Amino acid sequence: MLHIAVLDDHPVARHGLKSMLAALPDCDVAVSVASLDEARAALGDDPRIGLLVADLYLDGGRPSISAISEFAERLPVLVMSASARRADVIGAIRAGAAGYLTKSSSPELFRSAVMTVAAGGFFLAAELADLLQAELAASAATIEAVPRLSDREEETLSYIARGFTHAQIATRMHVRKSTIDTYVERIRTKLQVGNKADLTRAALRRADAAEPRPDTQ
Incomplete structure (x- = not known):
């Protein structure tokens, strides 16, 4: 069983991610939080978590690159962001993210990304390859x-x-x-x-x- 944490400050986005993840075999959304502090506390309390799906912009202004780096030292991180800006994509990957998708990605692509990253691979949405x-x-x-x-x-x-x-x-x-x-x-x-x-x-x-x-x- 893959235990997953979801980090996104938008309730509707969290609900959508949880719904897509729940449809995957052998996957469990063990943590769903809106802030970095909540994520730190939850991940520290539950060592079973094997994957973090995180938004990049959690405070509305700046990308949470340092937080991605912090979490990536502990477990694989898949960034799911509305941003397709070059600086954000490259910054997240440099910080240790094992995958990056935009929120316009299809559910099928999201599922592929989750399974690839959880298995230790790297996943980048095709539109970001350039x-x-x-x-x-x-x-x-x-x-x-x-x-x-x-x-x-x-x-x-x-x-x-x-x-x-x-x-x-x-x-x-x-x-x-x-x-x-x-x-x-x-x-x-x-x-x-x-x-x-x-x-x-x-x-x-x-x-x-x-x-x-x-x-x-």
């Missing part, structure tokens, strides 16, 4: 501080970060799935990372490191 791709565009640049990857490994990492499966990547790169499996193992060894969420954050760090530094002269 945002992440733009952030990763510089990651192929070679600089001394960043571990070297081959061109094909860089391409593979970019696809993984955008949520593609190994089979889908193989189709796009015109190679066998076993070849992609090999690329991924090499990437994990070189970057010292594990699951897809870790690989995605590693890709973003590489993009950051590859950005030109400002001229200080």
Whole structure:
């Protein structure tokens, strides 16, 4: 049984999320709260919780990026937000979110995201892939501080970060799935990372490191 916590300050949104989650097999909404303090208390009192589905804007003004980081250290976090802003998506993923959906996503996509993230995977809504791709565009640049990857490994990492499966990547790169499996193992060894969420954050760090530094002269 997967015990889930829902964090959203809108009662109607919480009700909708609970209804969709209740339709999933072997899932139980054990916690449904409206504030960060309530979430902290509930998660601390119930170690069974295996997934947090959280809104990003809980105070109406600023995205709760630091809270995402805090919770992601304890359990997988799936962000479900009305915002599709590039800064919010990238910020949440950098903070440790294992998935990001907009509230315009279909119930079917939401269910897929929940099961993927709960199983240790990474999920990004398709309409957000271009945002992440733009952030990763510089990651192929070679600089001394960043571990070297081959061109094909860089391409593979970019696809993984955008949520593609190994089979889908193989189709796009015109190679066998076993070849992609090999690329991924090499990437994990070189970057010292594990699951897809870790690989995605590693890709973003590489993009950051590859950005030109400002001229200080």
